[in-house]
Amino acid sequence: MASGPGKGGGAMPDAAIPVAPPLVVEHIAKSYVSGSKVTPVIGDLSFTLGRGEIISVVGPSGCGKSTLLNVICGLIRPDAGSIRYHGRDLKGQQSSMGYMLQKDLLLPWRSALANVMLGTEIRGVPRRRGEERARALLDQLGLDGFADNYPATLSGGMRQRVALARTLVNDPDVLLLDEPFAALDFQTKLLIEGDTVRLVRDGQRSVLLITHDIEEAVSIADRVLVLSQRPTRIKASYQVSLDCARDDMIAARQSRGFSDYVRRIWTDLDVVHA
Template sequence: MTANAPAPKLQVRDLHKSFTTPAGVVPVLDGISLDARSGEFISIIGPSGCGKSTLFNILTGLLSHDAGTIALDGQQLRDLRGRVGYMLQRDLLMPWRTVLDNVIVGLEVRGTPRRQSIEQAREYLHTFGLLQFQDSYPKALSGGMRQRVALARTLLPDPDVLLLDEPFSALDYQTRLFLETMLVETVSRKGKTVVLVTHDIDEAIALSERIFVLSARPGRLKSEHRIQLDTRSPLEARHDPRFSGYFDLLCQELDIQTGQAEKVAA
């Protein structure tokens, strides 16, 4: 970063985390450093158990870190609690609440008047094709529709940064492509900064501007790759002539044989 360049939206420097177990101390993160510019979409990939979800739990304040720094807009913080939207693989919708009431829960916690919350929520429900289901309960929805509700709930409080922990991994491929497209269009339009954790190399390339590769536990930053494709469309990106080159390179980074890549990504 040059002297005149703006500070990254999100900056993590030399982050360390270990867990104490009956068998001894287990290091999980060993000096992780990464950053994301305002409005940038980045992904983090790595072997299972390398600390990707632990990193997210530290950023959201669910876990404390042992050493290192976290900064948002150049301001050093202990964590990003209240400043980020966090979406997981499971939608975690409350079954006793309607779609509309699930979406507005973040604004309720914040104390936003209900009428204002509903008005804002309906804009997202309309955008995501869910407005006609606003009075339905989660049990009446398909898996893809539930994840759309979860995405709307994550975006509605207008967080500074979105942390997405494999949010589409349990969905079929067609539904995943649809939600990836919806995600990219929405965050691009609203200028959101996004950090995605995924095991799916294909997904990481199609969605990201940069990809950070972590080593096996304890997680260390192994490499960083800038993805330069001619489109931001997740579907069209997969047909870009450079896509396969990035795919092969990342498979090599993760020590995956090309013939096994499809199985590992799934």
Template sequence: MNAVDTPAIAGGAATPAPAGTPPLIVEHVAKSYDADGRIVPVIGDLSLTLDEGEIVAIVGPSGCGKTTLLNTLCGLIAADSGRIRWHGKPIAGQPSGVGYMLQKDLLLPWRTALRNVMLGLEIRGVSLSDAEERSHVVLDKLGLHGFAEHYPTTLSGGMRQRVALARTLVNDPDVLLLDEPFAALDFQTKLLIESDTAKLVRESRRSVLLITHDIEEAVSIADRVIVLSKRPTRVKTVYAIDLGTERTDMIAARESPGFTDYVRRIWADLDVTRQ
């Protein structure tokens, strides 16, 4: 299984850092690929932070290297230069306390919803009874009560994505890396799952780094939106989002007075003809 196909990374609890230390600090990271002897720069001198309890959305032109960035941050591929620190410590392999969720749900078709959610706990050696109990709790919180014994083929796309989210959350990560997890969903389902996700992560003070192509999604759910440039990607602009409304209600967020202005400004920044 290659890096981009990894359904989740979820280690044990992260080692506590000094109070006030952001869970993630990225300093001047760069990454290039060798394409048949030609060096192709993907990430160029990129820096960012993710604070405790913060949701940060990253948007950028298609192909600018957003997924490469996430894979680098979680240790699946190595940066060429720069520093990545998790909880104040330099990255060494795959960091603990981090859950990574992709656009594809990657559920195992021969396992029920419950057994898919339990997978990471089983790998970590958690007892069967404890794993089942914890998995049931997360499934119920995500609106899947009564569907634990259903197989993926009998679930809708939205339900499958909720199972994938439950599989990530059940390991109790303090940081979530989300790579367009709602992109394939219809609009109504997307809003519902976005709201459920925001509620769960904000209640537990988890930190989230979300990759998305959807500017409206970014503005409605995030505390900050980072706009990336085209390749070699760098941070072009950062927006602190203040909508003056409850940040777990995606409908209320999209109806707030400042919402459209943020969307228009970010859209203008993404105009690659100006870069």
């Protein structure tokens, strides 16, 4: 990137060049129309996702959390507002943005390795390079020796690890995660949460995680956004500070202050009266 002239005609140092955050959401609104009925889902919602930051989003059931992700990733258009991706207006889907759902959606006729490589094939990555990347991710996620297994022979946790590897294989800098751990048993959930956070933080990726699990939200994220009933808005925001390694999910839950965050967020959700 070229630098503008500085004092005395010299070049401006690179450190002085502002770097746009990966994702800026400004005054997004979205309603669904069915015949003459208009259902407002997202009211007026704004936030910024910084580089290397993990944000968890919690809110009452049906408040529009998944709709928010679908708007951000370009699957549906907002009625109002704007989204900037690295400083540019977001138009359509971005190949450098990863999206992972609760269901693994693995193709049953492809092996674990072939499922992970699907994204590299679509992007035209040379096969050898794509396979090396896919195998390395499977190994990092504890699936060494299972690359040739088909989805039907894998446990739920192993399938979700394959889905995570598939999401990461093209090295996205922003990850949108829609309750990816919700269907897992508690032990497997903690292990995969830890794997995900480690890989995300090591790669300085930015993450927006939708979850209904308040403890998961607090243990994983740098910041938790609490959404209101629809038409949804940001009701509260918490900067999370825990005195432990942030990829250790057990230590996070045992950390000083953890229970206080959970109680306060629970109160903000007002689930009893939702």
